[in-house]
Amino acid sequence: MKQNVDFGFGCMRLPLLTAEESDSFDYENINKIFDRFLEKGFTYFDTAYTYHGYHGEEAVRKALVERHARDSFKLATKMPLRDFKDADDMDKIFSEQLEHCGVSYFDYYLLHNMGTNVYEKCKKYDAFGFAAKKKAEGKIRNIGMSFHDTPELLDEILSKYGEMLDFIQLQVNYADWEQTNVQSRRCIDVVRKYKKPVTVMEPCKGGTLVNLPKEAEDILKSKRPNSSSASWALRFAASQYGVTRVLSGMNSIEQVEDNTDTFLNFEPITEIEQKLLNNVKEIIEKNTPIPCTGCSYCTHGCPKGIAIPEYFALFNNISQITGSFSSQAVYYNNIALKHGKASECIECGQCEKACPQHLPIRKYLKDVKEKFEAGSSFPVRK
Ligand code: SF4
Numbered sequence: 485m486k487q488n489v490d491f492g493f494g495c496m497r498l499p500l501l502t503a504e505e506s507d508s509f510d511y512e513n514i515n516k517i518f519d520r521f522l523e524k525g526f527t528y529f530d531t532a533y534t535y536h537g538y539h540g541e542e543a544v545r546k547a548l549v550e551r552h553a554r555d556s557f558k559l560a561t562k563m564p565l566r567d568f569k570d571a572d573d574m575d576k577i578f579s580e581q582l583e584h585c586g587v588s589y590f591d592y593y594l595l596h597n598m599g600t601n602v603y604e605k606c607k608k609y610d611a612f613g614f615a616a617k618k619k620a621e622g623k624i625r626n627i628g629m630s631f632h633d634t635p636e637l638l639d640e641i642l643s644k645y646g647e648m649l650d651f652i653q654l655q656v657n658y659a660d661w662e663q664t665n666v667q668s669r670r671c672i673d674v675v676r677k678y679k680k681p682v683t684v685m686e687p688c689k690g691g692t693l694v695n696l697p698k699e700a701e702d703i704l705k706s707k708r709p710n711s712s713s714a715s716w717a718l719r720f721a722a723s724q725y726g727v728t729r730v731l732s733g734m735n736s737i738e739q740v741e742d743n744t745d746t747f748l749n750f751e752p753i754t755e756i757e758q759k760l761l762n763n764v765k766e767i768i769e770k771n772t773p774i775p776c777t778g779c780s781y782c783t784h785g786c787p788k789g790i791a792i793p794e795y796f797a798l799f800n801n802i803s804q805i806t807g808s809f810s811s812q813a814v815y816y817n818n819i820a821l822k823h824g825k826a827s828e829c830i831e832c833g834q835c836e837k838a839c840p841q842h843l844p845i846r847k848y849l850k851d852v853k854e855k856f857e858a859g860s861s862f863p864v865r866k
């Protein structure tokens with residue numbers, strides 16, 4: 485039986501006062517949900533330099549670090565591999581992070597979003613050696629790497645740098661288990677080979693496995709009427725051999741209660757339940773033409789300021805509802821007043837290099853344009 489899997493608070497999608505402003509933190513709510521998480525006996529918080537438009541660490545300082553004793557929680561943050569320019573810049577960013585978070589050390593420190601596009605740079609400027617040096621200085625307790633690429637590259641990296649890494653963070657969920665862009669199962673197999681513990685990110689695939697199509701939800705409810713869709717996704721991730729921690733982004737008290745209860749009364753996924761999840765996965769795939777997790781990594785470098793994840797969510801919504809798509813078109817119009825439209829994409833490809841899911845964003849934007857701009861009766865920004 486699988487037991488003793490820790491549960492961590494992912495801080496990528498904290499409650500906001502205004503959805504359009506990624507740093508308009510709703511501290512009243514954030515304080516409440518952080519406090520409740522700690523009260524339930526959990527201590528791990530995961531943030532990153534880049535979260536919430538580079539303000540996420542500051543929010544964690546205000547809601548967690550400044551309100552709780554340093555030894556009552558464990559803090560993880562990440563070096564933005566996409567952003568650092570050279571070795572000196574890594575040092576500068578690291579110092580900023582200590583200041584943003586208001587701490588003198590990090591319990592866990594990860595090289596963020598490792599993959600083909602940043603690996604050469606990491607080798608050139610010895611990002612692994614940098615983290616090891618900070619660990620030797622006592623400023624990092626455990627070194628990790630969050631990884632979004634092929635099992636082959638993961639194997640290559642672990643064969644060279646595995647000794648320096650204390651844990652690996654992977655995207656593991658039942659929808660991506662065999663999915664060709666993510667390959668959760670094969671990546672977990674590689675990490676097992678090197679006997680490293682796995683921390684799971686995106687167990688609910690950015691909310692996709694929480695808000696299931698009704699047909700899929702009915703399947704799960706027929707087996708466990710009182711269990712949420714999220715609890716199934718968390719149990720799946722925590723049931724995999726080698727997984728020692730699962731992270732989940734929560735933004736309400738209800739979610740904190742439900743998710744923490746799932747771990748306090750943990751039950752591994754049974755064989756029968758696994759078959760049900762396979763059925764659910766098929767229904768999700770049928771209803772979600774664009775498998776975007778909404779992480780927003782793609783928008784940072786877009787020269788046209790295109791609201792990529794928002795447009796993809798609207799596109800997916802249309803495929804899940806029947807009849808008129810007018811309300812989604814109104815949303816599209818409103819978003820397009822402040823951001824670039826799908827049709828403004830100049831196909832530079834920046835976004836695709838940054839996307840951890842390796843989505844063909846340019847192709848999908850053409851689908852979005854076709855759906856929302858061609859012949860639409862709703863005016864969009866000129
Ligand atoms: S390819 Fe299009 S959407 Fe992607 S970064 Fe370039 S302009 Fe933006």
Ligand code: SF4
Pocket residue numbers: 775776777778779780781782783792793796838839840841842843845
């Ligand atoms: S397109 Fe990719 S990078 Fe952009 S929000 Fe979706 S999953 Fe994240």
